[in-house]
Amino acid sequence: MKTKHLLAAAMTSASLLAFAPAAQAQLVVQDAWSMTTPSGTTTNIGHLNLAGGVATVTQEVNGANTPFVGAQFSEFGAIYTISFTPENCAGLCDSGSPALFTPAGYEFQIAFNNLSGEVTAFDGTTGELNYIFYGGTGDITILGRPVAGVGAFTTLAELTPQDPSGGDLASFFGIGDQSQGQSTIVAQFDQFLNGFLLDLFGPGLGYTSVSDLFMQFVTTNKISQGPVPVGACSFDATAQCVELQVTSDGSADLFVRTVPEPTSLALLGLGLAGLGAMRRKAAKAVV
Numbered sequence: 001m002k003t004k005h006l007l008a009a010a011m012t013s014a015s016l017l018a019f020a021p022a023a024q025a026q027l028v029v030q031d032a033w034s035m036t037t038p039s040g041t042t043t044n045i046g047h048l049n050l051a052g053g054v055a056t057v058t059q060e061v062n063g064a065n066t067p068f069v070g071a072q073f074s075e076f077g078a079i080y081t082i083s084f085t086p087e088n089c090a091g092l093c094d095s096g097s098p099a100l101f102t103p104a105g106y107e108f109q110i111a112f113n114n115l116s117g118e119v120t121a122f123d124g125t126t127g128e129l130n131y132i133f134y135g136g137t138g139d140i141t142i143l144g145r146p147v148a149g150v151g152a153f154t155t156l157a158e159l160t161p162q163d164p165s166g167g168d169l170a171s172f173f174g175i176g177d178q179s180q181g182q183s184t185i186v187a188q189f190d191q192f193l194n195g196f197l198l199d200l201f202g203p204g205l206g207y208t209s210v211s212d213l214f215m216q217f218v219t220t221n222k223i224s225q226g227p228v229p230v231g232a233c234s235f236d237a238t239a240q241c242v243e244l245q246v247t248s249d250g251s252a253d254l255f256v257r258t259v260p261e262p263t264s265l266a267l268l269g270l271g272l273a274g275l276g277a278m279r280r281k282a283a284k285a286v287v
Contacts, residue, residue: 049098127171183268
């Protein structure tokens with residue numbers, strides 16, 4: 001009987017553990033973070049302000065030179081930032097007058113290389129288009145230089161796009177103001193380079209690895225040069241593509257990945273405690 005009780009307690013513990021939900025990693029927006037470059041440290045950042053972006057998009061099309069659901073694309077380009085919005089609102093709602101980095105006028109370039117994705121919806125009448133970026137494909141590089149427009153850029157960090165990322169365009173054909181849209185790209189940091197550092201709550205605190213940090217780029221886009229046929233796609237010689245130019249402005253926010261304490265560990269502890277109690281009870285009975 002004692003053995004049966006012990007076995008029942010062990011089975012109960014195992015059952016609780018088996019049905020316990022796995023801990024879910026969460027991305028949490030960071031407020032009042034700091035950024036260190038080879039030239040200095042800027043504190044109390046709410047988000048980075050992005051402007052002056054231009055990208056070349058190569059889009060797969062059909063015989064009528066229009067996209068279709070599943071049509072692939074690739075994108076190369078860059079966007080700049082020479083200011084940030086100081087922290088004044090918890091979350092993604094920081095607003096107000098921009099401030100300059102330390103040293104004043106420090107310039108960042110966010111370079112996008114070989115971002116890839118596909119069309120998820122297309123309206124042939126209005127030209128409205130929706131798309132996703134493939135996670136893990138292409139790369140994003142943060143570069144910087146102490147004086148805007150002067151000298152060479154230094155590579156500061158490398159990132160990889162993640163899911164979910166995507167966007168839309170009001171008109172793929174670039175007709176007037178109806179060519180505007182928005183993109184959101186979530187990218188994971190791969191490494192810091194040349195003295196670059198992001199601080200959350202003090203030097204090196206708030207995360208255990210560079211890969212725990214993510215940056216979300218949100219841009220408002222407009223087609224500045226409509227689609228031009230270019231023949232075979234660079235990423236698929238059997239498909240036909242057009243090429244277009246897109247300009248953009250936007251913002252970038254910092255996120256950190258946090259993993260809550262797994263419920264399964266707590267349940268396992270309860271199960272083991274119950275098992276221990278049964279063993280103690282059995283031991284007393286023997287005595």
